[in-house]
Amino acid sequence: MPQERIQQFADRALAQVPELAEDILAEIRRNHPGLVFIADESGEPKALVAIRHALELFVEQMTTGSDRPRALPEMFQDFGRSEVAQGRSLDSLQGIYRLGVRLSWRRMAEIGQQVDIPSAAMYELAESAFEYLDVMVAQSVRGYAEAVARQAGERLRRQRLLVDLLLAEHRTDPSALLADRAADVGWQLPERVAVAVLLRPALEAVAPAVGDGVLLDMEGEQPRLVVPDPDAPGRAELLHQAVAGWSGAIGPSVPLAEAVTSLRWAEAAVAMIEEDLLPRGRLLHCAEHVEALVLLPAGELIDDLARRRLAQLDESGGPAHTHRLAETLLAWLETRGGAPEVASRLGVHPQTVRYRLRQLRELWGEDLDDPDRRFELELVLRARRLRGDLAPPHD
Known part of the structure; x- marks a missing residue:
């Protein structure tokens, strides 16, 4: 296509950019009545400036074949960031982009007919318009994601401050400070x-x-x-x-x-x-797991108590015999029942339990009738079971 015709297209398109930008903004206002448009220092809506700038960049790209200007991505990243700041999703922004590209394409097509741009060239222009839309959306998504990440990071930072305060030792009432930090992260x-x-x-x-x-x-x-x-x-x-x-x-x-x-x-x-x-x-x-949390950390104290309270048991015979007596004693202390109840807990015959209980009575005598001694014996034997030295109850 002759360069002269391309230049005619560019000149006419650029001349109509201000009017087209106004038309696009008006259409956006009609389709998105809830949007708030912030003015710049001159009192002009920033959105109008951005639309105008985007149109100029689009015409420049289409008519010169140059790479996309650096200002384009950063500008649309800002749009994405602003959506996060205003608490909106990207859906409305993408809708606005599509609306703007559709209106722009209609105007560019009219200009193309006025300067006799061939149909094939106009198809290429249409493809470029959709590529331009993809760039706008992609860069806005990037800006949106960055803003969301920063927002999430800030919320996590504030949440950690709240957790640290909650889990700290307090000499004074922390209620007021807790309320402030909880409000920062929306935590009731x-x-x-x-x-x-x-x-x-x-x-x-x-x-x-x-x-x-x-x-x-x-x-x-x-x-x-x-x-x-x-x-x-x-x-x-x-x-x-x-x-x-x-x-x-x-x-x-x-x-x-x-x-x-x-x-x-x-x-x-x-x-x-x-x-x-x-x-x-x-x-x-x-x-x-209260039993384990209370008994196991006190290992040295329990061991010392076991040395004093289970001396008779350790001297009663070999390891296997001692082990069986210990399990029987703990079962009896926990149930305080007769031979059938203890036998059921151990999974052995009641007669076997009766024999062992007589041995236990010979070893401890009247100590088995003393509540304090029974408590200490049960304490040390439960600790041994928690450590895996004694088997858990059969039932």
């Missing part, structure tokens, strides 16, 4: 919370989808969760579904100001999971 302060500590199944593990109501801090080596109203119906089930595949523990339900107490129990349970003293592969409730 509950009356009670439970704190969970997790063990990552892998370094690259994706954060569990715990929902907006649960505060999640993934920054540390062991992620932490603050669960509001943990006793609410369905809360435990939803939480277990969200952390499926993770190991960890959730502390007891406590008043909001005592969240650090729930954290301590969860941390203690996780430490025991790491030592293989509690099972892996799921979220444990500390309330269901």
Whole structure:
């Protein structure tokens, strides 16, 4: 196509850019009445300036064959960012782009007929228009994604500040500060919370989808969760579904100001999971493992008590015999029943239990009638069972 005709097309198109930009903006206002248009320093709508600039760049690109100007991507990235700032999705922005391209194409087609642009060349122009639309959308999506990421990052930062405050020791009432930080992330302060500590199944593990109501801090080596109203119906089930595949523990339900107490129990349970003293592969409730949490950390004290209270047992015979007597004694202490009840718990014949109970009475005598001695014996024997030295009850 002669360069002279191309130049005629460009001159006419550029001359009509201001009017076309006004028409496009008016059509956008009609189709999107809820949009707010901000004016620049001169009082002109920024959207009108942007439309005009986009049209000029489009004509320049179509008539010169030059690469897309650098200003184009950045300008449309700003549009995407502004959608996030105004709390809108990209759907409306893409609709506006399509509207603008459709109106622009009609005007360009009219100009093409006026200067006798061949049909084949106009088809190429149409293809370029749709490519231009793709560029606008792609760059706006990029700007939108960047703004969403920044917004999410800022929210996570504020959420971590809230979690840190919740789980800190307080010498004064933190209610006012908690309320301010909770408001920053749109979190309603509950009356009670439970704190969970997790063990990552892998370094690259994706954060569990715990929902907006649960505060999640993934920054540390062991992620932490603050669960509001943990006793609410369905809360435990939803939480277990969200952390499926993770190991960890959730502390007891406590008043909001005592969240650090729930954290301590969860941390203690996780430490025991790491030592293989509690099972892996799921979220444990500390309330269901009180015995282990209380007895196992006091290992040295329990061992000293066992040395003094089980001396008779250790001197009664060989390891196998001692082991059987210990299991029988614990079963009797836990049931305080007769031979049939103890036998059922151990999975042995009642006559065998009667024989062992006579031996136990010979070893401890009247101590077996002393509540304090019985409590101490049960304490040390339960600790041995928790460590795996004694078998769990048969039934």
